[in-house]
Amino acid sequence: MKLREVMTSNVEVIHPNASVQEAAEMMRSLDVGSLPVCDGRKMQGMITDRDITIRAVADGREARQTAVREIMTSELVYCFEDEDVQAAAKLMNDHQIRRLPIVNEQKELVGIVSLGDLAVETDDEAMVGQVLEGVSEPAQPQRR
Numbered sequence: 178m179k180l181r182e183v184m185t186s187n188v189e190v191i192h193p194n195a196s197v198q199e200a201a202e203m204m205r206s207l208d209v210g211s212l213p214v215c216d217g218r219k220m221q222g223m224i225t226d227r228d229i230t231i232r233a234v235a236d237g238r239e240a241r242q243t244a245v246r247e248i249m250t251s252e253l254v255y256c257f258e259d260e261d262v263q264a265a266a267k268l269m270n271d272h273q274i275r276r277l278p279i280v281n282e283q284k285e286l287v288g289i290v291s292l293g294d295l296a297v298e299t300d301d302e303a304m305v306g307q308v309l310e311g312v313s314e315p316a317q318p319q320r321r
Contacts (some may be wrong), residue, residue, distance in 0.1 A: 180265055181258040183295065184279045184288030190215040191224065193246035200224050200245050212247045215279050220278060222249040222302035255280050257285050265290050314317050 190213045191200050195309060200212060211225040224245050232248035233240060255278040256265045265277050269292065279288040 178262050179258070180256055180260055180262060180279050180290055181288070183262060184258065184290045186288040186305075188213060188278075188286060188289045190222065190286065191245055192216060193234065193249070194247060195245050197224075197229055197238070197239050197243045197245060198240040201226075201229055211276055213286055213289065214245055215286055219248065220253055220255070220280065220284070220286050222251040222253065223278070224249040231281065248249045253278075255284075256290070257282070262290075263296060266295060 189191050189203065189207055189209075191203055193214050193216055203212060204210060210227075213220055214224055215224045226255055228250055229240075232238075233243055238248070241307055254268055254272050254274060256268060258279050258281055265279075269275070275292045277290045278286055279290055281287045
């Protein structure tokens with residue numbers, strides 16, 4: 178099954194120059210924990226509620242004065258819309274992410290696939306279980 182068949186299109190995005198407060202407000206109103214950061218349709222990164230907590234709040238940054246681009250995760254992890262769902266599952270598992278941006282050939286954002294999308298839209302329970310296990314795996318504590 179191709180990702181274009183299971184992805185959610187018309188994804189809400191935030192501009193890299195928007196404030197962290199705007200991003201948090203948008204996440205609250207949409208009831209999501211992450212947003213693609215786009216300049217037009219071109220992805221620049223992702224911002225998560227964890228980015229806001231760790232890179233803004235914990236560092237004492239002012240949410241109204243801090244731009245999304247300053248704290249977003251700029252490492253782009255994505256799949257192309259014509260790839261199979263197994264490719265998305267592998268990336269989600271390998272990178273421990275619950276939502277994966279989907280791009281077209283021009284690398285413009287066209288959708289997003291969540292762990293829930295894989296669970297609901299595919300019949301491969303083993304694949305979904307493996308991704309859930311990998312995504313949920315806790316980080317190893319730093320021991321001295």
